[in-house]
Amino acid sequence: MIFIFRKNTKRILRTLLTNPILIIGYWIFCFELASLCMYGRINNNIYFLLLCIVLLISIIVFTTIRIIKDREYDSKKSNTWQYISIIIMVAITLFYGVEIYKSATNYGGKLAWTIERIKNERSVKFEHNNIYEYGVEGIFEDINKEYTLPKKLYMASDFKLTFNSDGTITSFDTFVYGKNEDGKEETYLISYDVNKSQDITVWLNGYAGADYDEDKLLEPLIKTVNAIPVQQTVSKWKESKYGLVYYGKRNWGYNTEGIININEEGKEHHLEEESSEIIGYTVSIFVPGKEKEIIPARYHLIGDPSWSKPKTTPNQDSSKEKQQELTNNNEQFFLSKEVGYRLNFVDKALGSSFYSLSMTVDGGENWEVINEDPFNGTIGGPSGITFINNQLGFLGATRPSGTEGELYRTDDGGISFTKVNYTPREVKLDSGQSISPFDSPGMPYEKDGVFNMLVGQGADGDYNGNSSALYRSKDNGETWEYLKEVKK
Template sequence: MQENKGRMSWKTFWLLMVNPLTAAVYLVFLQRLYRLCQFGGKRRNIPILAGCLVFFCVMLLIAMIASVKKGRRAEEQTDILKEAVLRKNNKGRWLYRSYMSVLLIFYIGTTLFYGEKIVLSASNFNGKLSWFLYERTHKRTVEIAHDHVFSGGVDKMIEDLKQTLQMPEELYVATSFNLHFKPDGTITSLETYLYGIDDKGKLKTYLISYDGSKSKRATVYLDGSVSEQDKDRKKLQPMLDILKQVNLEEAVQPWGEQEYGLIYYGVRDWGNDSTGIICLDLNEGNQASAETGSNIRGYTVSVFVPGKENEITPKRYLAASKEEEQSGSEAMSEDKPAAINPDEEFQFENGDRFRLNVADAALGSRYYTLECSDDGGINWKVVNLDPFLGQTGVAAGIAFIDEKLGFFCLSHNGGDEAELYRTDDGGKTTEPVQLPYSVMEENLNQDSPFDFPQMPYEEDGILKMVIGQGADGGQEVLYQSEDGGISWEFVMENNDLYRYGRIFSKRTDVIEECIRSGIFTGTCI
């Protein structure tokens, strides 16, 4: 009997581990695990997950003890009893197998169903898990040891960041370098997006955020997306050279405010406006006021009072070294604008352009600024710092009917849906366009809605716009507006509109005539 000690009855073990009760708890476990990965909510979900795990551990312990006891009793039975039990078991074996098969199918089905959802929550920023994984692999924190701007703090801060993050020697500003500081020179905040090319020729990006009131450590996100267009106009080093020649303490002392800021975009074009411009010669260290009537252009560091830019004129320190003047003239004569991306840039017939420029690409989301150019895309001016009113996504189109009236499109969820924005003052202010989606379909389909507008165009004094289903489907509908795009009227829905829309996208008269003549087979609403 000793040699059989510890033998288990596997049938008893699996009957206790695989049963309707454990199946129900397993379903609850998967549901809560999916919700945690998709939406977060640790306080709500983790206690339930922990309770499920405790239940499984208890059931495992009970099943092991019961199966061992069952195995011992089976060894102690006489041969006659074993034969009787065997005959009884043979009769119910098919029922046992059917019972276990149903439960196993349930376990496999629920595991595959929720397993796919959990995997999707970890990809393409589709859920809370993907954000968690992104931060684990792309987020760094760096202690800011030099946080005093009056004693060379900016230069020393950049050196600290370079050493800690192993940044390339030559850095560029993707958006801006925006720093705020107190009257005593203590740096209170920093927001900037830098990039550079490392020794291996790889693009490295650094989205840096620092709030001195919360922590002495700056948050840095790595490996974002950035456009390298005009990078020679966005070098970071000229800003450091300018700050070495400027006494910031003396510059802000006359203002007597509680907070100051400095901002740097790279080369800026001021045209004939010399307000607040102080020219610096980086070669000789001299300062001079800008000449009125001249074309003012160069690397510029602006010192200002936050929130009072219109009341207190900022001091704009503009670099005017001989090397920069030479490189600038060469760029003006030799540089050619890059090819236009219709999703982010629009060009008038006279060569004037508008573009949506990526200002922030943290965590897979993109913030845009609206810029304009009157020299064919060589020089750009910021028109609107936030044309999408705080919303993030991917630019899906930009179009202007004239110099004032324009439209922008921002897509979400990998191209499943998009929002349309309108401006009637050349981009200075924008507003979302409200479309009456309820009349877009005779039988509204929530799974494949018409929610991806294309760029409006003008035809016979009327604005018209095709709206599709994005990545959800392939059908399109037509809208029109007679008040400059403020309100839109549903015109028609037609399956064939999608098929021929690329050919006749701006000839709705042709589409309507084809429908009336029966060439298109769809139903016109």
Template sequence: MKKYKKITKNQLTLSIINCCVFVLVYFVFFYELNILCKYGRVGKITNILFGCLVFFIVWLIMLVTRLVKRPKNTLAEEEEKGEEYSRIKNKFTLIAVILAICVTGFYGTKIYHSGTKYNGKLAWYLEELKNKRLANFQHDNIYKDGIEGIIQDVNEKVHMPKKLYMVNNFTMKFDSNGKILSLDTFLYGKNDKGQLQTYLISYDRNKSDKIIIYLNGYAKPDYNKDKLLEPFFTLMKKAPLKKTVSNWSEKAYSINYHGRKSFSSNVIYLDSKGKIIENSDMNYKMVGYTLSVFVPEKLNEYQPVRYSLIEGANKEIVEPYNEENSHEETNSSEKFYLSKKVGYRLEVVAAAAGSRSYALEKTTDRVNWTTINQDPFNGDIGIASGITFLDSKLGFLGLSFSGGSRGELYRTNDGGISYKKVDFTSIKKDASFDLPTMPYKKGGKLYVLIGKGSDGDKTKELYQSTDEGVTWKYIKDVP
């Protein structure tokens, strides 16, 4: 009897240790899985997860083996069993089950959260799985294949409508032989059922030989004919692109199709047959579908050349120009006018996966724009959430991420030539307030409201600066 009780006690001890180890490994597995889904740190985490899975498999095999090989006890042996040990074992087993359920519920909720609203790496993975397409890039020479070649390759993977509009611009980089090095554009149109379809298209030869297409992106479709893509095809056929870039003797060149737009300098006006239209009367502004050709990062060294398609369907848009009948432009999240003529705007230079990179441009006559900062956000990408200048030197930019759920504020004190990120981390009262608005000046001091973004309520925190935005301090909550 004593021997049997000793055996039973040893079995109980092993069972308790088994339960504790199982719960510990189960916790580690879900903890690391949550980190993986949230941040996507693959290396070390995947090794830990693999080790946990091996443990679960071995544990399951041992459990099944014990159940199969366990001898059937006689009634007398059953009576001899230590009832107290059995109760203790059952309690520990129940505790282990409850802990496992709690771990599953707690981290399961976190993992689910990481898979929604771009709250984690899992959400981006699911988004790509659903909307990302890869197309073989066969027609990759801009001289030989034109824009039609790109559209043809994309249509091999996704069927796009014939009538397409741009959200912003169509940018492309190519070498002296016409080989396309990169391209970015965001297109939309109506499918056969009249439903909106969007296509975020990008290509980078240094990263992949495939064209990347993201479907079902966010766009504000106004179907403005100024942003039609089709005139781009005609422009590329009629504009002497190869001859233009041959004058620069560089390794890479860029083109930017703006849609219908006006420029007052370095513009060559073309009719539908490719003939040059003279515009000697400077009292007139000619507006057409415009293509800019330039050397990237050498805008100060080489003046961009622009080709504008005027004839045909666009002939009626030639109009008298003077300040009285020019259309006043209002400030927005991507454009700000400091005075009647001086303005700043953020121009999209690349787009991918719902995020964009920008260049900062300036105008002193509301017509001609010059790039003054190729990368004002210092490598960060997202969606511009605001731009403002309080004087000719001091200004701020906003960049939002994760669908507008959070963002950053950037400050310049040299008129936009350089920007630095404003750090609110150390002074925040509540970390959930993470989407700053544009600062404003009142009584010689600067103020900024920081909200919770698209994933929070409308409450904001008010901060104040007495040194032109270098440092800030919390003032109060604003409903």
């Protein structure tokens, strides 16, 4: 009996593997499955996948029944075709298997994002969802029930919130980070949209580009909103929907429009020196879409000396402030005192951020967006920006994990960017294993007519003392060749 079963199984497998219809159906199935993993678009692929599955199952069932009923039946295909069909099936499996693997790693496709979501996306029940009763502190109380938040939190992005006239919160989003009791950095990408879910969505283990800037503390937001008479403020506007925004510490100069100083009891506080420069943590309440018609109420909480800059007389520190504005960093670069470029945070999703690129020709007095999406998609955060002249420039991008990055190049002044490719440098470990540790390109720089670029190892780098690879380019950064390994 066992012998007959084994014999039938071999005949069934041999017949199936040499069936041209099954091979074609299997190829279409693998193609559609790989497309689904790479691009998502489930509505476009699911019908073909289901059709292929039905076809494959039908062929398998039909072939099995036929062979069991007719013991004399066997495939009439030649041995040559049997070998060819097996090679085709293996080739299809390997090719599309590699494509599916690519879509599941290094954020190379939709499957990678789905895996990332399963690993890091969490839902938190939103109970304190009325700003009149609980302020914004209730949001973090609800999250703290599920995850112990660091005591001192900083914002990697702004805090934005909308609410109805009855105080019901309808949406908010922010990206915060801090160090836990063990000194380990933790990040929380927090969002809520009542139209999508009744729960708060929290993304863990993201990349915040943490610089622990005191100007981006979260605590002033919570304390200020607790002191603001929010319901009283919006009632005079008689609208159905309102907004709240907090950017951290801001410099309003000497513009007092909409500025309201209050103490912790919620009473308005009038400063003795009305001519003083206005600098501090600001929480703004406004009517979305009507900011020009209805002046936002911009609240400063008075009481904590560390939250306000010492008063200055007009123009006392103007030269220092101007110099600070012209400082180059990962998101801003000035080619001259007048011409500069700046990356502007636009939005975020799935742990990544979206940026636009602006340009100024008057030293930062006015900025104009020249590229809505210079990175051609999503990134974890910008890692650098530099311009060699008014046409040639480079942008650096870091993946959400912080473990690798990419470089983008423009030769039309930032109107368009293309990804820079370079051959990864492989090194062999003592164990004999080959790795490519250098995957985080820095900003190129010109020296003696040749462009140089150091490619580091990212946040997870530990090879050879976290050394870097030096690349050079003789065609203005279009192509790069490896030169040598450089130790810090």
